[in-house]
Amino acid sequence: MNDRGDRNIIVIDEEKCDGCGVCVPSCAEGAIAVVGGKARLVRDSYCDGLGACIADCPQGALTVERRDAEPFDAAAVALHLAEEATRKDRDDPAGPFFPSCPGSKPRAWVDEFPRPAAEKAVLPSELRQWPVQLHLVPPDAPWLDGADLLLVADCVPVTLSSFHRDYLRGKRIVIACPKLDGRQERYIEKLAAMMDGSGVRSLTVMIMEVPCCSGLFRIAEAAAEKATTAVRPALEVVGIDGAVAVHGREIPGASAGQ
Helix, strand or coil, X not given: CCCCEEEEEEEECCCCCCCCCCHHHHCCCCCEEEECCEEEECCHHHCCCCCCCHHHXXXXXXXXXXXXXXXXXXXXXXXXXXXXXXXXXXXXXXXXXXXXXXXXXXXXXXXCCCCXXXXXXXXXXXXXXXXXXXXXXXXXXHHHCCCEEEEXXXXXXXXXXXXXXXXXXXXXXXXXXXXXXXXXXXXXXXHHHHHHHCCXXXXXXXXXXXXXXXXXXXXXXXXXXXXXXXXXXXXXXXXXXXXXXXXXXXXXXXXXXX
């Protein structure tokens, strides 16, 4: 098809894109792929220009512009999706979900530190509130009053063996996933309301080292900008091996002012 012309089509801002891959499954036509660490438009003819993927980008790197482009080709899209499905089934050990995201790459390692037999004592939970999922926590929950709040990516407590003892003790917690949770714009509004209305004293964001997880810190930064209080989020980055990789400082590119 050669009938080029002006039409709406997705544009990806490479400066904002961190290659998390969240937009890849958001595009039903398979028009986006992560190449060289950045999201790219595979072909103009695969993009319908409706922008359904825009809201799912945690970095705000996707927009729609009107420009000269190949027309949308539904038949080519169908063939492209079929070929991609075949390739993923054959080559991708991670399965069909987020195949282009480096954070989803399967990994395993051998435990180099055998646990002694005496290490079977039951440790008490440090959780002192319910619920914990950010979607479910009301911004005026009474336990938020004057709280030191942890905003934690879902995978962190599973990875960090000392989480309850070293991080949760004496604090309140809300958990979220910047990759899989929907309607994340509500997170910004809710966190801002928590800071302003509930008197949250401090906010620490704990994320994993994988690229897509940094979106949670950006949500916290956006909430802090929206709130009228002076609470600024601190950051802890946890490696997949359970080590804390970053302590109390911003990750490159994560600040709302950058």
